[in-house]
Amino acid sequence: MPADDRALIDKYLEFVRVEKRLAARTVELYALDLARLHEQAERADVGLREVQNHHIRRWVAQMHVAGRSGRGIALILSGWRGFFAWLGRDGLVPSNPVQDVRSPKAPKPLPKALAVDDAVQFADFESDDDAWFEARDAAMVELLYGSGLRVGELVGLDVVAGKDAKGWVDLQAAEAHVLGKGAKRRSVPVGATALKALQRWLDLRGPSGTRGAAPVHASGADGASALFTGRNGTxxxxxxIWQRLKRRSQLAGLNVPVHPHMLRHSFASHVLQSSGDLRGVQELLGHANITTTQVYTRLDFQHLAKAYDAAHPRAKLKR
Structure with a gap:
């Protein structure tokens, strides 16, 4: 190991501190990352100017196996890349061994879905709110959980179909027609419970979409046509909707705050658990690519794994 490796690191840190004027905390993090590089090079019995691409890849793999996150590795590589670029400008290395090395991709987190019992508890909950608000919120929950609508699709629903309507619910056909991502239209079934909730809401909503004695002119044209409106008819x-669902989940006694996309995830997960029809779930959700829908198979596997752990005698043996 060349004796000047530590001196090179110190000189580089002085460069980023004085000439690049990086913050003290950033320089401190660079120092930690370069100390790790120095340690790895010592273990491999190579000088810093002798480090090759295969060394960097091996050290990245070791960090990944040790549990360091992809983001953490990316930050370390950024520090190393800058150091070797600086060495290259001074002609101390022929090429940058970090240049084409990328950190491992972080696994996408699983979508958060409610357990079936929690979802039913949430959908069946009746608050002590004014009947107008309760009817509206119950109808929204039924469409989000019962039909898997996106919140944007729910917001865009109108009371009746029309040339300018982004979406509407056909009560006779028991279908919701929505405008999804990429301006793609699709139709999804609406269950009997949702139809009942929608009819109750429409009876209370009134022609202007305003609550109580609010002035009709407060609604405006858009509010008058909107299926779901606020107290003033807008x-x-x-x-x-996010705020109303969060409040409703707290009142219902759930341990997690519920948001619209959680109900969509719950819809997809529960339909898949019951039917096993991935293609059908894809159509219901309006996913252009089946790989987007396949994430719910992982949720379904988690459900099966929990059932196994709870029920199978071999799962209960101490390892």
Whole structure:
């Protein structure tokens, strides 16, 4: 191991501190990353100027196996890449061994879905709110969980079909027609419970979509046509729906705050658990690619694994 390796690191840290004027905390993190590089090079019995691409790849693999996150490895590689680029500018290395090395991709987190019992508890919950608000919120929950709508699709629903309508619910056909991602239209079934909830909401909503004695002119044209409105008759926003669902989940006694996409995830997971029809779930969700829907097979496997752990005698043996 060349004796000047430590001196090279110190000189580089001085360079980024003085000439690049990096923050003290950033310089400190660079120092930690380069100390790790120095340690790895010592173990491999190579000098820093002798480090090759295969060394870097091996050390990345070791960090990954040790449990370091992809983001953490990416930050370390960024520090190493800058150091070797600096060495290259001074002609101390022929090429940058980190240049084409990328950190491992972080696994995509599984979508959060409610357990079946929790989802049913949430959907069946009746709050002590004013009947107008309760009917509206119950209908929204039934469409989000019962039909797997996106919150944007729910917001875009109108009371009746029309040339300018983004979406609507056909009560007679028991179908919701929505405008999804990529301006793609699709139709999804609406269950009997959702139809009942929607009819109750429409009876209370009124022609202007306003609550109680609110002035009709407060609604505006868009509010008058919107299926779900706020107290003044304006079309309910996605943020407003998030807030109402979060409040409703707290009142219902759930341990997690529920948001619209969680109900969509729950819809997909529970339909897949019951039917095993991945293609059918893809169509219901409006996914263009089956790989997007396949994430729910992982949720389904988790469900089966929990059932196995709880029921199978071999799962209960101490390892």
């Amino acid at each position: 079309r309910l926003t996605a943020q407003g």
